[in-house]
Amino acid sequence: MSTLKIKKGDTVKVIAGKDCNAEGKVLSVDAKKRKVLVEGVNMVTKHAKPSQANPDGGIVHKEAPIDISNVMLVYKGKATRVGFKTEGEKKVRYAKATGEVID
Numbered sequence: 001m002s003t004l005k006i007k008k009g010d011t012v013k014v015i016a017g018k019d020c021n022a023e024g025k026v027l028s029v030d031a032k033k034r035k036v037l038v039e040g041v042n043m044v045t046k047h048a049k050p051s052q053a054n055p056d057g058g059i060v061h062k063e064a065p066i067d068i069s070n071v072m073l074v075y076k077g078k079a080t081r082v083g084f085k086t087e088g089e090k091k092v093r094y095a096k097a098t099g100e101v102i103d
Contacts, residue, residue, distance in 0.1 A: 005082035012071040035065035
């Protein structure tokens, strides 16, 4: 399996779907399903039964996963594609728009 270009904690922009042009922070990445959970994006309504954690139950609004192909990394305020290159013996991500190393 190839390395994913989006990591937890990155800021991303949604480029397709109902939340197009929305930006948010990546909360989690599921590499096997190729999905990401983005803060405030793809909100769904879930009906929860009462439990010890939520004694009242009711309607809960939460984020649902979005396909990783529908998001783009935001680097220095600009959405950019991501590439990989080796610097020394380390593999690093870089922004294809500027050529700068991300991490």
